Amino acid sequence: MTNCELCDTTGGAVIWRDARCRVVQITEPGYPGFCRVIWNSHAAEMSDLPETDRVHCMNVVFAVERALRNTMAPAKINLATLGNMVAHVHWHVIPRFTDDPHFPQPVWGVRQREGAPVRAGTSSLAQSIRSELQTH
Amino acid sequence: MTNCELCDTTGGAVIWRDARCRVVQITEPGYPGFCRVIWNSHAAEMSDLPETDRVHCMNVVFAVERALRNTMAPAKINLATLGNMVAHVHWHVIPRFTDDPHFPQPVWGVRQREGAPVRAGTSSLAQSIRSELQTH
Secondary structure, eight states: OOSOHHHHSOSSEEEEEOSSEEEEEOOOTTOTTOEEEEESSOOSSGGGSOHHHHHHHHHHHHHHHHHHHHHHOOSEEEEEEOOSSSOSOEEEEEEEOTTSSSTTSOTTSOOOOOOOOOOTTGGGHHHHHHHHHHHO | OOSOHHHHSOSSEEEEEOSSEEEEEOOOTTOTTOEEEEESSOOSSGGGSOHHHHHHHHHHHHHHHHHHHHHHOOSEEEEEEOOSSSOSOEEEEEEEOTTSSSTTSOTTSOOOOOOOOOOTTGGGHHHHHHHHHHHO
8 A cells, every 4th residue: 555546546447558557437426428547657747757658648638538529529628637636647538518517617616507417428438438549 | 800719819928839839827816837838720629639739739738847847846737628618729737836725626626725925936937938848
């Protein structure tokens, strides 16, 4: 055990992984399709990674973005790496819809409405992500 | 004029620009050093850009990250591209400090404290960003 939860746990349901990073799907009410790309080894900032690793990490993030667009057709994709609480590189890849709980605010902002709409495409998302990453 | 404010305006004080994107510094109370990397032409999502442009965009984002770390030594860097209100690719590159208004929450979250501390290094930030981008 370390003091880092992303070193000690997968951080979600693993959809895909390679030697350097993993894609997980998380359970966030109101946000089906919310994925994270988590670097496997401990690093706090993207600029702590060598350039080839940064490029690889972003290629995986953008592959997840493409899969989310292809399967769920969101109004917008939100990408963010914050790490203020868990300083281990992890990217939030979030499909946003005009009727989701916070739109057009960030998911960390003020809630705009109740409800958690069902989204088409979520059942094929994992396969689409694997397919995008295989193609790449 | 278009209907896009990042097509019609610079979006902040321009520190650096090339044919594809620009780095601007914005005035956000409590957040000295808050920069944005804005794609010059109109594109809504990173995956709308060709791969070479995506790589270039991220290289600029990571150069700004390095300059912020070198000049201001923040506790954490936050990177995000949201675009729910202005769907034109722009990256927020935000130096975070444990005593900033929202830490450890995202800057879009619940304010944790008052005050806007002065930060060392902000005066040399623009030069550091230009230097990082020249080196790269």
